[in-house]
Amino acid sequence: MDSGTVVSEATPEVKNEIQNEEEKLLVTAPDSEVKEIAVLTEFKKKRNQIQVSNVKKPFFYYYNLSKRHIKQYNEVELSALGMAIPTVVTIAEILKRNGLAFQKNLTISSVSLKNGENGKLVMKPKIEIALVNAEKIKNISTAPTSEDS
Structure with a gap:
């Protein structure tokens, strides 16, 4: 460990x-x-976290998985390294445009990983986008208050 x-x-x-x-x-x-x-x-995967790859699965696999996580957990955290970052950004923007999610948090950082070929440390960009269920936010914002009565 x-x-x-x-x-x-x-x-x-x-x-x-x-x-x-x-x-x-x-x-x-x-x-x-x-x-x-x-x-x-430190790197324990959260239940609602999806680690996106641009080579392992097709785009729509991650998009549909994100929609399912938003419905099931009311939030999802998409994360990606390097060349998979545009995929994560696209998924998040489609979910927001379709009214399924609101952006809660955006984190950009760099991580150092060992290169498999020669064992050198390589810096990779990392992005994490946290999205919450838009329906839940709408329900909270439209809930009647004591002033409405």
């Missing part, structure tokens, strides 16, 4: 959140007692 943060000793609540063996760590304390500790990685 390259990058991780020790969160806490695994309480019953935390144990329920641990999904697989990569997220837990057994540590032997000085008194030789083995303790289970929860470890959350």
Whole structure:
């Protein structure tokens, strides 16, 4: 596990959140007692996150998946690296233009990755666009207030 943060000793609540063996760590304390500790990685994928690639799946696969996530979770986070960025931007703009989503957040950054050919560190641009369900926003904005009565 390259990058991780020790969160806490695994309480019953935390144990329920641990999904697989990569997220837990057994540590032997000085008194030789083995303790289970929860470890959350920095790159843990969120349930409503879609990592878009421009070579693995066609554009409409990610578009339809985004629509499904917005309906199911009321929000979606699209992320992409490098040449997949235009695909993410296009998906987000189509969802906004069709009235399915509003843009909540936009994050642009650079990440360093090892090049598979020679092992050099290469900087890649990264984008994350968070979208929320437009219907949910409309319901909140049109909800009657006490002043309307």
